[in-house]
Amino acid sequence: MKRLLDGRPFKDWADLMQRVPGVKTATARKVSAAGLRVAGLPL
Known part of the structure; x- marks a missing residue:
């Protein structure tokens, strides 16, 4: 996470x-599903 x-x-x-x-x-999908957004968008 850091x-x-x-x-x-x-x-x-x-x-x-x-x-x-x-x-x-695969990791990006997991963190996106957990709520992380990049430039306001999910993966």
């Missing part, structure tokens, strides 16, 4: 997955 917070702001989900080590599609 890596996500430290990397903000993200332009979009692809930007998040590129810049945060270890976050791939």
Whole structure:
């Protein structure tokens, strides 16, 4: 979670997955389902 917070702001989900080590599609889906939004949008 700290890596996500430290990397903000993200332009979009692809930007998040590129810049945060270890976050791939499956992890992004999980955090999106838990309520995380990037640029106001779910994955």
